[in-house]
Amino acid sequence: YDQYGHAGVSGQPGFGAGGFGAGFDINDALRAFMRDFGMGGGGFEEIFGGGQRRRGRQDLYHGEDLKIRLKLTLEEIAFGTDKSIKIKRFKRCATCSGKGGSSLRRCPQCNGAGQVQQVSRSMFGQFVSVHPCGNCGGTGEVISQPCSTCSGSGRVEEQATISVKIPAGVSEGNDIPLRGEGNAGMRGGESGDLIVMIEEKPHERFVRHGGDIITEVPITFAVAALGGDIDIETLEGHVKLKIPAGTQSGKMLKLRGQGLGRLRSSGRGDLLVKISLWTPTSLTDEQRSLYEKLRHVEGEVPSKVSKSIFERLRESLGV
Template sequence: MKRDYYEVLGLEKGAGEAEIKKAYRKLAMKYHPDKNPGDKNAEEKFKEAAEAYSVLSDSQKRTQYDQFGHTATDGGPGGFGGGFGGFENFDLSDALRTFMEGFGSSSFDDFFGGGTGSRRRSRGSDLKVTLNLNLEEIAEGVTKTIKVNRMDSCDSCNGTGGEKGAMPIRCTTCNGSGQVRQISRSLFGQFVNVGACSNCGGSGEVISKPCRSCAGDGRRKKASQIKVNVPAGVAAGNYMTLRGEGNAGPRGSDRGDLVVFFDEKEHKFFTRHDTDIITEVEVSFSQAALGDKIEVPTLTGSAKLSIPAGIQSGQVLRMRNKGLGELRNGRKGDQLVKIQVSTPTKLNSSQKKLFKELASSNGRKVRTAVRKVRL
C-alpha cells in the first residue's frame, strides 16, 4: 500500500510550495544513488520521494491528490477531475529526471538554489477544519456553508499595512530583494538556500508609517462564511483543499488554503460498509411464515421490501442501488437488510390455541434441529 505523499516528505497536509521543495531537496540529498551506491533501500526511498514531489509540486496534480488521495493517481481511465495517470512504472530514471528538472531547470546549481531567484512574498498560512456529514448528505452530495475565523485584509489600510499616504521604503535586511540567502556545504559542494525575508515578508519593502489598526501587518482576524461543494461518496478521513481560502498573507500577499476534512455522523438506522449500507428490520412470526411487503427506510425516503415466505432470522435481503455512490465513478452500492423474526413472548388464550393447532397440523411431534456451529 502506498504511503501518503505528505508523509513521505515529512510534511503536514496543506504545506506550502517552499516547504515541499525544501523537504524533497533534503530527502533527495540523503538518498541520492551517487551517495548510496548499491543501496537498494536508499534507491527506493529516492524514487518514493521523487514520486511524491512530482505530484505535490504540480498544482493540478496536487489539487486532485488533495481531494481524492491515491485514487486520483491510479492508472486507467476515469476518476474525478479526469485523472492524470498512474505511477506504477515510476523508475529510477524518472526519479533522476525529477531530481534534475523538478524546479524548471536542468542545471544542478539552479536545482539546489544556486540561481538568482525572484522576489516572492510570504503567502498566508493554511487553515484546517472538520466538516461533519450525515449519510443522506454523503449519498447525494451537498453544498455546505462553514464558518471560519481567518485573517482578512485590514479595512483601514486596504491590506497595505500603512497609514494613508505612507510610502514604502526599501528593506535594509534584504536590501530590497525580498530574499535572504544561507550558504551551506555538503558532499555535492556549496549550496545556497534562498528564503523569504522575515523582516519584509518577501516584498522587499517595509512601511514607513504602519497602520494603527493592524500594526502594519495589513490584515485582521474576521469571521467568514465559505461554501464547500461536497461530492457524493466521500468517507471519513477524506479531505479537499480549497485554494486561496485560508489566511490572507501579510500586506496583500497571497492567501493560504483551506483544508476541509470530512467526518461521518453516526446514523440512527444505518451502518456503512464501503458503498453499502446495512440495517436490521424486525418482522412478526406470521410475516416471516407467510411473506409480506413492508416499508423500510432508505437514504432517499421509504421504499417497499418484499419479505419472502419462510424467511429465517438472520437472513439478509439486498436492495439494489440503495447504497452510496463510489467517489470516483458514482456507481451505487446496495442496502442490506438483515431480518430478525420476532417470536411472541406473551400469548392470549386464542393465540395459544392457534399455535397448538399449527403444531398439531404437522401430524407428528416437531423435532428440534441441532447443527454444528463453526466459529
C-alpha cells in the first residue's frame, strides 16, 4: 500500500476481486469493520489519510442543479426555436460578493485544516479516521461578521429569465444543459446547471415517428379510381399531392423532406400521407343515380385482400 496506494492494494492477491471473489471491495470491508467497533464508516482513504487534502470552497459549496420541463410544438421541434423561460433560483449576493460576510477567520475547531481526526482503539490496535470539519464545512474558515443581506450564505433568491436555443429534431426525454445557470453556490461556490427537459405537445393533425411525421387524408371514390391532385397541409403550409389512379385505401404516399429536422445532422425527415376513402353519408338524387349506374357496370370485388394491404396496415400501426 505504501508504494502503490489504494490501486496497488486492490490489484494484489488477497485483495479485490482476485482474493475474495467478484465484487469484493476492501473499502466495504473496512467500513463495516469500523462501524462494528464504533469507529465510523471510513475506508482506506479516511483511515490512512488518503483524503486529508483540505477541500476548497468551490468543491464544498457547489450550487445545486435545477431542472425545468419545457413543452414544444411539433413546428418548434421541426425547425428549432429560441425560448425564454422563467425560473426561481439563488444568485450570488451582491452585498458581500458571495463571500457570506465581511471577514473570515481560521476555524477554531480544526485550526484551519478543514478536517478533524478521530482516534479509535480496538483489539487490532489504533485507527485514525479523518472527517470534514463540521464547524467550517471543510473550508478551514468561519465567518466573523455574517452578511446582513444573505445571513452568511453568500446567495439570495431571484426570479430570472433565461434564453435557451432549441435545436431542430429534439425528442421527448432529451435534456439540454445550460452550464452555470442553476443555483449559485454558497459562500462563493460555483453555480450549478439548469437542465431543460424536453416534452412534446400533441399535434391535432400529425403524429411523429422518429424524424418523419404521419398524417391521414381522406379522398373520394372518384379521385381514388381516376387519380388527381389534392391539397394537403404540411408543417410549412399547403402543398399539392398527386394521387395515382387506382389508389387503395390505406396506401402510404411520401413527401420527401417535409418532416422534422434531424438532430446533430443535416436534412429533414419525410411526411407520410395515409390515404383513406371517404364514403358519403347522404346523397343527392343525381349522385344516387350515378352510383346506381356505377354499381351495374363496375367489376367484381376481389374475394381476397392482397398481402400488400396488410403490409401497409402493419406499417401504419408500427407493428
